[in-house]
Amino acid sequence: MASARQVNIAIIGVGGVGKCFLGQLSQLAKRRPSPKLVLSYISTSKKAVYSSDYAPIDIDDSLSTLAASSQAPLSLPDLVEYLTASSHKAVLIDNTSSQDIAEAYPSFLSRGISIVTPSKKAFSGSYQLWKNIFSAADKSGACMYHESSVGAGLPVISTLHDLVDTGDEVTKIEGVFSGTMSFLFNSFAPTSGSGGKWSAEVKNAKELGYTEPDPRDDLNGMDVARKLTILARIVGLEIESPSAFPVESLIPKELESVASGDEFLARLPEFDAQMDEVKAAAEREGKVVRYVGSIDVATKQVKVGLQKFERSSAIASLKGSDNIISFYTKRYGSNPLIIQGAGAGGEVTAHGVTANLLRVISYA
């Protein structure tokens, strides 16, 4: 019989966030000898490393081991079987933005496998998937944590759960929910100075690791719409999908049907004048433009799009990829509870994943 003080970890996805998570996992495993954290599976979409006896994969060497591997990834049903066949507790870390993996969460959770993820896909898909995920976790006792799905490592999800679970009444949530959009507008339309070209800043945001794997998912507003869907559902609104409310897209009409993200980025400079005009319209009123979202709980209204702000306002004054999220509640009255800080980037996103993993293992 295997020791109870071991947790098997399976990681899918080693991109910008996944690589940073591996660094943080390595430190965590060294700092916390118990329970023993054993990396038993790691994969991308093309390759995997695992063994039938769950031999520990050296975390520090895992990227090079994965690069040299000739093993194909397990199918999702086979990964469920692989993780449940061990007598140890298992945690799946989903560092992808795959909808297929998100759809499989109920089958992992119902077999007692906990999940930690920065992905928004599972929680902003159909409302039925949301219900299936949390009822599967409830029934098996497995944990489902996704702090980094909103505001990267900022404690947004945990704070909102605490407000709701302790009986406060959340009336409104508003702010800047996208690290990419924050970075873009802070650098393209700064409160002083002239700012860079829109298309060049989009390229910078991708290179800095702020964007979704396909930056069009940020620019079409869907990333923010997904985050608001998640927050609205936590406060009890049955939002059917992120397309169930108005979302303003910043994708030029002419580029709506280009085949790939790369082609989109290559052609974006042709449309810089359109965003220059958006900036100029705000400047004519002495303001700056920013991309924001809000949820009005009483009216069930969710909105996502551009808005003009006074240069001295908190939203206009954000720096870098910072998010700012205000929770208006009965207890906090007219002075909202505000969370502010970096809302995108590998290390800060991985921080939320690692913190969630710590919470899972504290129950192991």
Ligand SMILES: NC(=O)C1=CN([C@@H]2O[C@H](COP(=O)(O)OP(=O)(O)OC[C@H]3O[C@@H](n4cnc5c(N)ncnc54)[C@H](OP(=O)(O)O)[C@@H]3O)[C@@H](O)[C@H]2O)C=CC1
């Ligand atoms: N970047 C950020 O600042 C933030 C990101 N997030 C979320 O974190 C997640 C990861 O983002 P990021 O690291 O930037 O993305 P990347 O594109 O850098 O990395 C994605 C990784 O997932 C793998 N992958 C994709 N699809 C599959 C699949 N079907 N099966 C197995 N592996 C797959 C990719 O492998 P391959 O190369 O083989 O496709 C790659 O290793 C996303 O859900 C994103 O929304 C959340 C908050 C902030």
Ligand SMILES: N[C@@H](CC=O)C(=O)O
């Ligand atoms: N692309 C997202 C990443 C975090 O969720 C963003 O820019 O906020």
Ligand code: NA
């Ligand atoms: Na968060």
